[in-house]
Amino acid sequence: MRVVPNSLHDEVAASLREEIFAGTMAPGSFLDEAALCERLAISRTPLREALKVLTAEGLLRHEPRRGCFVAEVTDRDLDEIFPVIALLEGRCAWEAARNASDADIAALEALHDKLAKHARAKRINDYYATNFIIHEAIITLADNRWLASVIGDLRKILKLARLQQLNAPGRLAQSLSEHLAVFAALKARDSDGAEAAMRTHLHRQREALRAVALQQKSRLAS
Template identity: 50%
Template sequence: MVDVTPLRRLSLHEEVATRLRHMVFERQLAPGDWIDELALAQQWQISRTPLREALKVLAAEGLVELVPRQGCRVTQMSEDDADELFPVMALLEGRCAFEAVRKATPAGIARLRQLHEALERHAAAHDIDGYYRANHDFHSTVQALADNRWLDRATNELRTFLRLLRGRQLNWPGRIEDSINEHRVLMAAFEQRDAARAERLMHDHLMAQLSALKALRAHEEEAKHHA
């Protein structure tokens, strides 16, 4: 007999997981932060049970790590993690661009143009936070236009870890200017329906982000030694 009991839209622990995920991506919970379960449970007026269930979900996604007898903290991406992640994302996002060019309707390309114009405005204002958000929307839309469920599955999982960095490389001097220039030629490849060029440009765009991140980290390390 099939259970015909109406299903709730979201269980409590799923709602809590959604809220925690947002806090991690927005750096309200920063990498390395310990999560104060008691404070959150009191703040949200819930028991610690759904909170702990939600943290297990995020741990399975790799966003937090459960430390025995210590608690739970937000995952921190190491330099090695970034060095290994970006080249893989470059391949995946390059393929997203290739398939998006081949499959996108004129309306889809127009949507990308709108998102690109938002990037232009944020770049002109040197609004790092706004640029990061618009850039995430642009890349996510390219992925959606590719319309490949297997590519979606792989890209979504790894994009989660990329979001832990929250565009830190944009703080490197000149990176926003370089990034918007990369987006301009990428947008042109989309509008010219040049799939191979879009794939190559997207790949190189991701690798340029890694180069900027490494330069920023090297600068920060040097500053520490001279402090």
């Protein structure tokens, strides 16, 4: 992969970020700078600037004299982040219900139809991708740049773990039901209802991740 030297460290950061989100770089794995420079056909300077960006975002952790490692999201991280993002995205849903036009609601309805099809077919990756677009659409409709900025930072961290929650038994159907409740409130222009439904959706994501972690521990112990 050859990176074009246009805002080079930003492009390198974007490339590595996608690899982290895709799981190509597993949580806890070491980033070999020499190997990365060779693979990306770049020098150490833009790579190190890119690593600083990803470290600031919380996607990497830097250890003195050892280098950079892909961040691992802990239970404590999730327990601390989910209540915050539930409040923030809940507020986005509240504002979106006030701002959404008929055309916006029609676009959201089409996205939810697509979400339902992915859920019925149990296409988890496609479901998650559409789910992400829906959340982004609601954040955009809120039209609050401060909310969008803070949520964007937190979502980068949660993206390292969120896909796992859809593997919890019954979670796919439950998630769809939650999304439809948010959409119903948005369509009714019910700001308080949309906020409450979004908060419930985010809190249940945390519960599902906890269930998946317990299942994994149980399998390892058996």
